[in-house]
Amino acid sequence: xxxxxxxxxxxxxxxxxxxxxxxxxxxxxxxxxxxxxxxxxxxxxxxxxxxxxxxxxxxxxxxxxxxxxxxxxxxxxxxxxxxxxxxxxxxxxxxxxxxxxxxxxxxxxxxxxxxxxxxxxxxxxxxxxxx
Amino acid sequence: xxxxxxxxxxxxxxxxxxxxxxxxxxxxxxxxxxxxxxxxxxxxxxxx
Numbered sequence: 001x002x003x004x005x006x007x008x009x010x011x012x013x014x015x016x017x018x019x020x021x022x023x024x025x026x027x028x029x030x031x032x033x034x035x036x037x038x039x040x041x042x043x044x045x046x047x048x049x050x051x052x053x054x055x056x057x058x059x060x061x062x063x064x065x066x067x068x069x070x071x072x073x074x075x076x077x078x079x080x081x082x083x084x085x086x087x088x089x090x091x092x093x094x095x096x097x098x099x100x101x102x103x104x105x106x107x108x109x110x111x112x113x114x115x116x117x118x119x120x121x122x123x124x125x126x127x128x129x130x131x
Numbered sequence: 132x133x134x135x136x137x138x139x140x141x142x143x144x145x146x147x148x149x150x151x152x153x154x155x156x157x158x159x160x161x162x163x164x165x166x167x168x169x170x171x172x173x174x175x176x177x178x179x
Contacts, residue, residue, distance in 0.1 A: 007138075010146065011138070011140045011141075011146070014140050014141060014146065014149040014150065014153070015140060015141045015149070017149075017153050018141055018142075018149060018152060018153055018156070021153055021156040021157065022156070025156060025160055042157065042158075042160070043157055043158040043159075046157070047157075051157075051158035051159045052158065052159055053158075053159045053161070053162070088168075092168060102168060103168050103169065103170050103173075104165075104168045104169055109169045109171075112162075112165060116159075116162075120158075
């Protein structure tokens with residue numbers, strides 16, 4: 001392994017954090033699914049704060065039920081996030097089929113950053129009963 | 132999009148990529164694949 005000692009330490013901490021997070025996530029989901037319930041947002045449970053996508057699942061449910069005002073209240077960024085997800089998956093699939101490098105175009109990377117930042121700012125500014 | 136850069140920290144990601152992956156793990160796991168498809172978050176091949 002190359003790099004200075006602090007550099008190696010940072011990399012080691014980051015690696016360990018990713019692996020630890022994976023285990024925490026799997027454990028969290030396994031516990032909730034074992035009692036027959038959908039796992040709630042990990043960020044909300046651990047930090048007490050909503051994530052940019054908190055409320056998206058409930059929002060989609062409301063859209064299918066025709067309750068558009070409730071859907072917008074739960075997370076107004078659900079449609080942009082879903083559209084971005086579909087566009088990204090489509091672009092990656094096209095790249096893979098054409099045997100190109102499977103990477104996102106720059107504008108999609110920036111679009112993700114913009115949409116997730118705006119969604120997070122909105123969720124943090126909205127009252128907790130809307131989380 | 133920038134080309135892959137920096138040393139590999141974990142599974143082909145550079146330091147920025149791993150930090151973004153950790154944040155996404157915590158706040159929004161369904162999007163945790165993003166760092167692996169964004170060039171500037173991937174490590175240079177052969178840089179370790």
